[in-house]
Amino acid sequence: MKSTIPLVIGCFVGWFAFGELYVPHEDYRWVFEFLRDQAQILAAMAFILGGINVIQVNYPKIRRREADWQYKVVLLVGAVAMGTAGLRWHALGGEADSGSMAVSGTAAVGTGYATLAFDSADRDALVIIDGAPPVRAWHSGNPSDITKPPGDQALSVQLRPGEHVITVRKPVEGYAKHEVSILVADNEPTSAKYEILKRWVELLPAAAAVLPINVAPGQVVTVSTDLVMYWGAGSPHGRVFTWMYDHIFFPCNATMFALLAFFIASAAFRAFRARNTESALLLGAAILVMIGLVPIGRAMSPIFPEIEEWIMDTLNTTGRRAIMMGAALGAIATGLRVILGIERSHLGSD
Amino acid sequence: MAAEQKDWLQKLQTFDRRWIFLAMGVAIIAPLFAPLNLPVAPSAMVKSAYYTVEDLKEGDRVLLSLDMDPASTPELEPYYRAVLLQLKRKKVKIVIATTWYAAPPLVERWLSSTVEGRIIKQGDSSYHGIPDDPYVKNEDYVWLGFREGREATINGMATDIRGTFDNQAADGTPLDDIEIMNGIESLADFDLIVMVSAGYPGIKEYIQQAQGRGNLRMVGACTAVSVPEYTPYYNSGQLLGLVGGMSKAAEYEKLVGKIGTATQGTDVLNLGHVVVISAILFGNFIFFAGQRRRRTLRSGKV
Amino acid sequence: MGHLSAIDLFGYWLGIFLTFAILSFLYKDNPVYKIAEHLFIGVSIGYVVTLQYFDVIKPKLVENLAEGNLRYLIGLALALMLFVKAVSKRWSWLGRYPIGFVVGFYAGLQINGVQADLTKQMEPAMSSVVVDKVNVNADPAEALQLLPGMNPSIAKRIVEVRAEKPFASIDEIDEIPGLPQWQLDDLEEARGAFNGLDAQASVSSGDTFWFGTFAKLLMLMGLIASLVYFYFSVEHKGAIGKVSRFGVWVLMIGFGAAFGYTVQGRLALAIGRALDVLGRDKDPALAAQIDGGVVAVISIVVIVGGIVAWELLLRRRRESDTNK
Numbered sequence: 001m002k003s004t005i006p007l008v009i010g011c012f013v014g015w016f017a018f019g020e021l022y023v024p025h026e027d028y029r030w031v032f033e034f035l036r037d038q039a040q041i042l043a044a045m046a047f048i049l050g051g052i053n054v055i056q057v058n059y060p061k062i063r064r065r066e067a068d069w070q071y072k073v074v075l076l077v078g079a080v081a082m083g084t085a086g087l088r089w090h091a092l093g094g095e096a097d098s099g100s101m102a103v104s105g106t107a108a109v110g111t112g113y114a115t116l117a118f119d120s121a122d123r124d125a126l127v128i129i130d131g132a133p134p135v136r137a138w139h140s141g142n143p144s145d146i147t148k149p150p151g152d153q154a155l156s157v158q159l160r161p162g163e164h165v166i167t168v169r170k171p172v173e174g175y176a177k178h179e180v181s182i183l184v185a186d187n188e189p190t191s192a193k194y195e196i197l198k199r200w201v202e203l204l205p206a207a208a209a210v211l212p213i214n215v216a217p218g219q220v221v222t223v224s225t226d227l228v229m230y231w232g233a234g235s236p237h238g239r240v241f242t243w244m245y246d247h248i249f250f251p252c253n254a255t256m257f258a259l260l261a262f263f264i265a266s267a268a269f270r271a272f273r274a275r276n277t278e279s280a281l282l283l284g285a286a287i288l289v290m291i292g293l294v295p296i297g298r299a300m301s302p303i304f305p306e307i308e309e310w311i312m313d314t315l316n317t318t319g320r321r322a323i324m325m326g327a328a329l330g331a332i333a334t335g336l337r338v339i340l341g342i343e344r345s346h347l348g349s350d
Numbered sequence: 351m352a353a354e355q356k357d358w359l360q361k362l363q364t365f366d367r368r369w370i371f372l373a374m375g376v377a378i379i380a381p382l383f384a385p386l387n388l389p390v391a392p393s394a395m396v397k398s399a400y401y402t403v404e405d406l407k408e409g410d411r412v413l414l415s416l417d418m419d420p421a422s423t424p425e426l427e428p429y430y431r432a433v434l435l436q437l438k439r440k441k442v443k444i445v446i447a448t449t450w451y452a453a454p455p456l457v458e459r460w461l462s463s464t465v466e467g468r469i470i471k472q473g474d475s476s477y478h479g480i481p482d483d484p485y486v487k488n489e490d491y492v493w494l495g496f497r498e499g500r501e502a503t504i505n506g507m508a509t510d511i512r513g514t515f516d517n518q519a520a521d522g523t524p525l526d527d528i529e530i531m532n533g534i535e536s537l538a539d540f541d542l543i544v545m546v547s548a549g550y551p552g553i554k555e556y557i558q559q560a561q562g563r564g565n566l567r568m569v570g571a572c573t574a575v576s577v578p579e580y581t582p583y584y585n586s587g588q589l590l591g592l593v594g595g596m597s598k599a600a601e602y603e604k605l606v607g608k609i610g611t612a613t614q615g616t617d618v619l620n621l622g623h624v625v626v627i628s629a630i631l632f633g634n635f636i637f638f639a640g641q642r643r644r645r646t647l648r649s650g651k652v
Numbered sequence: 653m654g655h656l657s658a659i660d661l662f663g664y665w666l667g668i669f670l671t672f673a674i675l676s677f678l679y680k681d682n683p684v685y686k687i688a689e690h691l692f693i694g695v696s697i698g699y700v701v702t703l704q705y706f707d708v709i710k711p712k713l714v715e716n717l718a719e720g721n722l723r724y725l726i727g728l729a730l731a732l733m734l735f736v737k738a739v740s741k742r743w744s745w746l747g748r749y750p751i752g753f754v755v756g757f758y759a760g761l762q763i764n765g766v767q768a769d770l771t772k773q774m775e776p777a778m779s780s781v782v783v784d785k786v787n788v789n790a791d792p793a794e795a796l797q798l799l800p801g802m803n804p805s806i807a808k809r810i811v812e813v814r815a816e817k818p819f820a821s822i823d824e825i826d827e828i829p830g831l832p833q834w835q836l837d838d839l840e841e842a843r844g845a846f847n848g849l850d851a852q853a854s855v856s857s858g859d860t861f862w863f864g865t866f867a868k869l870l871m872l873m874g875l876i877a878s879l880v881y882f883y884f885s886v887e888h889k890g891a892i893g894k895v896s897r898f899g900v901w902v903l904m905i906g907f908g909a910a911f912g913y914t915v916q917g918r919l920a921l922a923i924g925r926a927l928d929v930l931g932r933d934k935d936p937a938l939a940a941q942i943d944g945g946v947v948a949v950i951s952i953v954v955i956v957g958g959i960v961a962w963e964l965l966l967r968r969r970r971e972s973d974t975n976k
Binding site: 006009041044146257258263 | 694
């Protein structure tokens with residue numbers, strides 16, 4: 001009961017997956033795609049469980065003050081901090097607010113172009129007009145120099161008649177981005193006052209992001225924005241989440257692997273001995289390939305890269321082919337054992 | 351005299367490996383301040399990868415699969431930038447996806463700086479080709495996002511890509527609303543598949559699960575450790591080009607015309623390889639010297 | 653990239669500090685390394701758990717159930733059974749159901765997948781051992797462009813030139829009119845009677861590329877010998893033993909080449925860190941704001957100081973233990 005049904009499930013699902021390559025029938029594919037979705041859900045769930053398990057194992061160790069318990073505290077703090085940053089707080093109660101972008105106008109003198117003045121609640125906001133390089137919304141004389149810190153002068157641009165796309169964003173990821181399309185009309189200004197237009201611009205779904213607003217030439221129009229910070233994992237990623245990924249996860253992950261560079265040099269020193277013909281062949285090939293791969297080898301003689309290419313194309317391909325064929329036969333044998341129900345070790349003991 | 355020699359050999363045999371760490375550290379840092387700038391010449395596999403992408407026409411649709419993590423960026427990011435420049439200057443539509451859980455924030459950072467921005471900045475005098483234009487989200491490119499499942503995800507992409515990504519792009523836009531995805535049901539509907547692959551799942555799984563279904567055109571880049579594993583696929587024609595590791599990525603950068611971190615890094619590799627080869631020879635020297643010592647001692651006793 | 657805010661500047665500095673904290677492991681396992689390592693593991697866990705939920709579970713399970721696709725209750729049930737396995741020892745056998753499901757499904761996928769390794773790999777191995785030279789006067793451009801020194805534009809030019817007047821010998825190749833000098837130089841460099849242009853190309857059909865044929869023969873013999881080595885049902889002695897030994901030699905050369913590539917791969921990882929810390933892979937204005945070199949030196953000093961303090965503390969503790 002406890003092991004038979006899982007085996008039966010495995011057999012059924014396995015045969016279904018195996019048959020997928022050969023059966024074009026619509027209904028079959030519909031079931032297969034459903035099964036594949038469940039497999040993906042379970043794969044993701046396994047990671048979540050792994051995470052829970054680590055907390056389960058380490059929390060008692062901290063409580064009982066076992067050896068090295070202080071480091072486990074660091075571990076838990078890191079996990080909780082990242083998990084908190086990864087939750088979409090706004091989404092828990094509904095859809096995320098994306099801040100506001102208001103475009104307002106009053107009648108003014110002037111012809112031929114409309115003046116667009118910016119009033120951004122975010123001092124470091126960048127404005128992109130019609131795909132040009134970004135300029136500062138608050139600057140101290142030269143809005144194009146974004147390497148300088150924000151200043152006190154508000155950005156003001158002039159738009160000729162036609163359609164213009166204005167994007168306002170923060171310099172870093174993890175914040176809302178606003179886009180508005182402004183159509184500057186060709187005709188003379190009327191004496192009527194424009195209503196103050198206030199629109200909530202959502203980033204998702206994308207279709208609603210660009211709203212046209214008609215502006216007559218000679219108008220002074222103000223664009224005020226307030227860019228909300230996102231929280232959470234999943235696209236688009238939140239600010240804190242991205243920061244922790246960029247400055248903790250990224251350097252640590254990369255450096256852990258970088259340690260290998262040093263270990264491989266010391267392993268080459270300690271373990272690589274040409275004791276017999278086989279290991280001498282291995283060493284010889286390794287040294288030839290290492291010389292052939294780098295420009296200094298080519299500078300010494302163009303024959304080294306040629307040798308390296310030839311060894312890879314001929315001898316390495318041959319050896320690998322044999323290994324691949326052998327491994328393929330083994331994989332087929334093991335796979336068949338699983339979907340025939342002969343293999344039970346993955347289910348554990350009773 | 352014999353007693354002195356014994357000390358010398360014994361000392362070498364208990365050589366602290368941390369000196370080798372130090373030598374390696376110096377080998378990595380020093381060339382960054384005194385580069386050799388030796389020329390690189392593209393090899394056959396790299397040329398084949400380049401020309402396969404060059405054969406694309408404007409409006410073709412390409413799947414770019416960025417299956418990587420932070421640790422593999424030194425080897426794979428240069429290729430990603432070079433091939434993206436190639437694709438953008440050909441005005442090809444790009445669909446981007448990933449099967450590695452560590453990739454999404456990295457990809458999204460790159461999307462805003464390289465895909466929606468410009469790779470060739472205005473005023474860049476080192477590049478002499480056609481510059482690239484910014485791409486618009488969901489019009490020129492689509493970011494499908496990440497799905498766990500490894501082979502199951504890749505198999506899903508090969509049979510039913512819309513269902514695998516739940517009929518939505520990563521930002522929630524329904525795929526039915528995105529023009530680039532019109533008519534794309536599976537990987538066979540793409541004109542080329544470009545794989546930037548750090549390991550498992552990656553090029554091997556794509557070839558196993560997808561290449562045979564319709565003889566798909568595939569090129570890719572991989573980390574150097576995977577190159578021996580993937581060359582048989584190039585040899586058999588299942589892979590149309592392979593750019594393996596940092597030195598091959600530098601060759602690719604040369605073909606595309608924009609020098610980047612791979613060329614800088616390959617310069618440093620010179621000294622690094624010399625250190626490892628020296629370590630091997632040094633270790634073998636100590637070993638054989640010790641062997642000879644033992645043999646003479648033994649024959650002396652007899 | 654513009655002006656960096658204080659938080660982001662601190663972030664870059666933190667990244668550099670953590671890089672050296674982890675590198676301190678090369679000296680020996682120490683508290684600074686341990687703190688960085690545990691911080692990394694913790695952040696990874698938080699990262700993976702939230703990402704898997706929002707990128708996979710939410711669109712596939714939560715949204716489907718919300719839309720009313722009740723068949724996804726099966727997925728929810730299996731996921732909960734897996735969850736039970738983690739929290740309860742008594743009911744952990746429930747976890748076998750989802751595990752059986754997943755293992756069975758992937759087994760089915762894999763049987764189909766590895767066929768690519770068998771059938772498609774056997775084709776080139778079984779193809780003709782004799783390799784013919786490429787005929788520059790007759791073969792299509794696709795075949796020409798794979799020759800050493802060639803590229804599609806040269807191949808196209810050759811096709812144009814030979815239509816007017818066929819090539820009389822390979823020597824005429826590096827004198828083709830209408831090509832830039834650097835391409836002609838490449839072609840001249842690619843000439844070679846052993847493995848170069850002269851060996852691989854000819855002006856008529858039927859000539860043999862001898863080195864290529866030798867290589868193909870070697871590959872076929874090597875493949876058979878390696879497969880014989882892997883066949884353990886028969887004892888490897890006598891003739892079989894010699895063949896199997898040759899197979900081992902082929903495999904060893906392959907592994908040596910793999911080691912050469914592995915060295916490059918590992919080195920690249922460390923080089924990447926160096927480029928990142930020194931800011932060589934960033935926009936110069938940004939790198940100047942971060943000032944990676946200075947921060948690196950400060951980090952090293954702080955970490956070394958920390959390790960020295962720790963070692964002194966350990967020594968004092970050991971001394972007080974022995975004095976007791």
